[in-house]
Amino acid sequence: xxxxxxxxxxxxxxxxxxxxxxxxxxxxxxxxxxxxxxxxxxxxxxxxxxxxxxxxxxxxxxxxxxxxxxxxxxxxxxxxxxxxxxxxxxxxxxxxxxxxxxxxxxxxxxxxxxxxxxxxxxxxxxxxxxxxxxxxxxxxxxxxxxxxxxxxxxxxxxxxxxxxxxxxxxxxxxxxxxxxxxxxxxxxxxxxxxxxxxxxxxxxxxxxxxxxxxxxxxxxxxxxxxxxxxxxxxxxxxxxxxxxxxxxxxxxxxxxxxxxxxxxxxxxxxxxxxxxxxxx
Numbered sequence: 001x002x003x004x005x006x007x008x009x010x011x012x013x014x015x016x017x018x019x020x021x022x023x024x025x026x027x028x029x030x031x032x033x034x035x036x037x038x039x040x041x042x043x044x045x046x047x048x049x050x051x052x053x054x055x056x057x058x059x060x061x062x063x064x065x066x067x068x069x070x071x072x073x074x075x076x077x078x079x080x081x082x083x084x085x086x087x088x089x090x091x092x093x094x095x096x097x098x099x100x101x102x103x104x105x106x107x108x109x110x111x112x113x114x115x116x117x118x119x120x121x122x123x124x125x126x127x128x129x130x131x132x133x134x135x136x137x138x139x140x141x142x143x144x145x146x147x148x149x150x151x152x153x154x155x156x157x158x159x160x161x162x163x164x165x166x167x168x169x170x171x172x173x174x175x176x177x178x179x180x181x182x183x184x185x186x187x188x189x190x191x192x193x194x195x196x197x198x199x200x201x202x203x204x205x206x207x208x209x210x211x212x213x214x215x216x217x218x219x220x221x222x223x224x225x226x227x228x229x230x231x232x233x234x235x236x237x238x239x240x241x242x243x244x245x246x247x248x249x250x251x252x253x254x255x256x257x258x259x260x261x262x263x264x265x266x267x268x269x270x271x272x273x274x275x276x277x278x279x280x
Contacts, residue, residue, distance in 0.1 A: 002261060003256065007269065008022065014269075016269065016272050017276070023079065023083075025072050027071035028071040028078075028112075032078075033112065033117065035121060036103060037103050038103055045067050048062060048064065054105060054106070057105065058110070059108060073095045074096070074113075074114040074117045074118065076093045077114040077117070077118045077208075078117065078122070080118075081118050081208070082127070084248035084249055085122075085127060088246065088248055089279045090242070090251065090275045090278075090279045092250075092252075092272060092275060095252070095253060096210075096253060097114070097253055097255065098111065099113060099115060099135055099142070099143055099144045099210060100142055101116075102147065103147050107142070107143060113147060115133055116144055118250070119208065129205055130202065130206075131204055131205070131206050132157065132199065132202050132207045133154060133157060133207075133208045134157050134195075134208070134209045135157065135172075136159055136160075136209070136234060137160065138160055138161050138164055138214040139160055139164055139214070140169050140170070140172070141158045144156055145173075155198075155204065156172040157172060157175075157176075159175075159191065160175075160178065161223050161224060163180055163223070164221070176190060181224065181225045182224045182225060183225045184226050184227055184229070187226060187230065188234060191234060191238075195238065196241060199245050199247070205247070206247065206248055207238075207247050207249040209242075211251055211268075212253070212255040213231055213253075213258075213264060213267035213271075214254070216263065218259065218260070228263070228270065243279060251271065253268055
C-alpha cells in the first residue's frame, strides 16, 4: 500500500524521526509462525494452495510475495516489542495490525496475525508473563480474540464499530461496540474511563496497541465520526497511560481508508508525533 511508503517519508521530512530510528525486520521462520498458526494453514500458504473460498476470505489473491511480506511485517512487530521492552519505552511498526487472521485461516486482508505471533514468541521465551492488547481499529480484532480466547496470559480489548466488519464477532476479553456516527467526545470519554481500570486489573508487563485510523469520519469503511484531533487524542490517552504505568508499548498502524491519502498519512503521523512527545 502507498501509505507504507509515504508515512516514513513524511516522518523523516518533518523531523519527527531520523533515519537511525528505523530498522528493517527479517522474515519469520516456519517454527516461529507455527507457535500461532496451524501447519496445515502454513503449508497451504507456502504451496499457494488455498481454496477459492479461503482466498476470497483474505480479500485478495494469495501470492508468494504477499506471504513473504507478511513474514517480515510480523517479525517487525515482534522486534518492536523487544525494543520497547529493552528500553521501557515505545516502538512502532509502520505496517502491521493484521488482527483478522485466525490460527487456521486468513481474513480481511490479513494473512498472519502479527500481534498473536509476537505475543506467543515473547511468552514462549519467558520475556513477559502478561500482555494487554489494546485494539482501537474500527473493526473488531476477531482473529486475535479467537486465538487467545483460552490464554490467560493475553488479555484482548477491542473497541470497534458494533455494526461494522466482521459481521460475526468473536468474544474478546473485553469488547466495546460503538454505534455508527460516534464522535470524539463520546469515544474519548469511554476510553478514558476504561483504560486505567483495565491496566490496574490486568497488570500487563507489555502492551500491544493497534492504532488504526479508520475511526475517522472521512474513512470509507469506518462509519464512526472522529476528527483528526480526536484520533490524535485517542493515541495520547493510550501512550500516556503506558508511560504513567511504566509499561513498554509496541504499536502497529492498522487500517486507514480515507479517500484522500493525505488524511491517512496525517492521522498515522500523529500517532508517531504523540509517541515521541510522550516518551521523549
